[in-house]
Amino acid sequence: MKKPLLALAASLAWACAAQAADIKLVVNADQPGPVIHRNIYGQFAEHLGTGIYEGMWVGPESKIPNVRGWRKDVVAALKELKVPLVRWPGGCFADEYHWREGIGPRKQRPVKVNTTWGGVAENNAVGTHEFFDLVDQLGAEAYVNGNMGTGSPQEMAEWLEYMTAEGHSTLADLRRKNGHDKPFKVSYFAVGNETWGCGGNMRPEYYADMYRHWATFLKTPENNRPKFVASGGNDQDTTWEDVLSKSVRFNFDAISHHAYTFPSGQWEPKGPAAGFPEAEWISMLSQVSKIDSTLTKTAAVLDRNDPKKRLEIYFDEWGSWYDPEPGSNPGFLVQRNTLRDALLAALHFNVFHAHADRVKMTNVAQMVNVLQAMILTSRDKLVLTPTYHAFALYTPFQDATSLPATIENNPVYKVGATEMPELSATAARGRDGKLYVGVVNSNATQGAELVLQVGANAPKSVKGRLLTATAMDAQNELGKAPQVTPVAYEAQAVDGRLTLKLPAKSIVVVAVEG
Incomplete structure (x- = not known):
């Protein structure tokens, strides 16, 4: 009996090998085909948990080696990834962020409660000047998210003036007084975030009118004009892209879209980050096909309403999202990062490359210690995650021709x-x-x-x-x-x-x- 069984096993092995070949x-x-824009490998840093404070920013007085407050080891690791762009200060945090509270002497800045993420104190130590110092250290571009949720058109317009004005206005001189003589280079500027949810629970038609109103007053020198980004849809909903691309005609260069991946396929419960069965492995990875179909539908909407392809798609929040790590503050979005997350990232990259004619930026959520992070830190130690290594493998695709x-x-x-x-x-x-x-x-x-x-x-x-x-x-x-x-x-x-x-x-x- 053993010989026939061995022969059968050998035959099956050969058949499998032949099939694989x-x-x-x-x-x-x-x-x-189109160029795979380097910003498809963009990053996202929000005032959330230890994503910025402790994770990247320790302050100039810290014993942890730093350059003007930013950790040397974290910056060095991110530079190895050739990080092309960083989105800041949110996320949902952006729509409660008032830029004037983050300038001037740090000890004089107001301390507020971060009501969005964890209910902890936000001391505003990292503000406009600190953020631009970080992107300068990384050699990256700046993507700034404006506050439409609790701000005003005047506040948003004045922030742009503060960052970009060249002459001797009161705001430009205030920037100089705070230590930066030349204007900051703002490459991208978003008018609100997730306006369908945490950014105001708006309807797309209402937001489109708001965008037209606010964008009227967003002015910069022509040589420092950012690309202006509208808040688009979520998950597989492309209604926002349809409404915006039909009704907005000025200070409008791109539409953002957000979609996260959960093992369960639903918001609650999401599923664990580790200790999962193969059924949850495949349930997670298979959902990337929804990203592909969403981008296909979104591109079809824009091709209909914007046939000259003036508008770009920025998938500026994506990644894995699991149940909170036991014992952590649920609002800090702490989770483990495993091999599954590395494959999830690579599958996303392949999809983004396939849509490179419209998709010119994406931002994984997030850089350090939050959600699908590149790096995890604890005190003066850090570790590179599997997702970090997936990004590292794919660096040759930045600005490559598909x-x-x-x-x-x-x-x-x-x-x-x-x-x-x-x-x-x-x-x-x-x-x-x-x-x-x-x-x-x-x-x-x-x-x-x-x-x-x-x-x-x-x-x-x-x-x-x-x-x-x-x-x-x-x-x-x-x-x-x-x-x-x-x-x-x-x-x-x-x-x-x-x-x-x-x-x-x-x-x-x-x-x-x-």
Whole structure:
């Protein structure tokens, strides 16, 4: 009985191998598409929990090494990611933020209650000048979110004047008195945030009228005019984009959209960040298809109302959101970051690349210690999360030219009633001239083999990095050896075929040679 069973097992193994070999990724390098804007890899820092205070800002007097209050170790780690842009001060916090409370001597700034996040004291130590110092240290652009919820058109207009005015107005001179002679470079400015919810619970038609009203008074020198951003829809609702793109015609360059991912697919309960079954692994990753469909619908709306493609889509809040970490302040949005989050990020990147003609910015929520963070800190220590490493793998795609990439015979990954394509891929020509390919294997238990073809030819070799781990919820914890770190990866063509061997639950990004 043993011999037939062994023969059957060998036959099944061969059949699986043959099936895997038939999976093919075809990249058409002679059909360049839109540029993948570097700001698709943008970041988000909100006054929320320890996302800024403690996590990044410790103050100039701290014993933790810092530059003018910003932690050296955190800034150095973020610079390695080539962070292109930072959105600040929120989020929901932005619509209770009054900019005048965050300028001048820090010891004289008012202390308020952060009623949005955790009910803790907000001492306004990080304000306009500190934020621009951070983006300068990072070499990033500034995306400032204005307060429509509790502010006024005058307050918003005066903040822009304070930041951008060149002459000798009272506000420009106040900026100089506070230590910054030249105007700040404001690349992007949002008129409100989540106006459908925490930003005012508005209807889209009401907000569109408000936007037209407020935008009338938003004036800057022409050489320092930001791109103005309207607050758009949430999840799969594209009504906001439709109304705005039909009715607003000036000081209007982009529409934001927000969507988070929960294992349960619903707001409450969301599901745990770690210790989850495979059913929650696939339920999480499969929901990225909703992001793809939402962007497809949003692009269709804008193509109808804005055929010249003047308006851009900024997906400026996205990422994983789980039940609060036990023992933490629920308002601090503390959660663990695991291998699942790394794959979730990479799947988002592949979708954003596919919509690069309209999507020119996205912002993961958030940079440090909050939601799907890049970095976790505790006192003077830090750890790089799996999501950080996913961003690191994909840095070659910043400002790269997208290329069509098609997976033939893509297997279906299924757990219970939930299914999704097993493999996801993207390709682009980097600014360095190299052809880059990124592939995600979402299957938590099975590896895959993928034949890579560029046009009608097989590349000679590829070289890059691989990210995976043994457990679905593998994580990097403070004071412990990291479980999720990239390793070198390369493959050579054999008999005219180049095969990428993809472990279960993995991300591979490679440069194609030859």
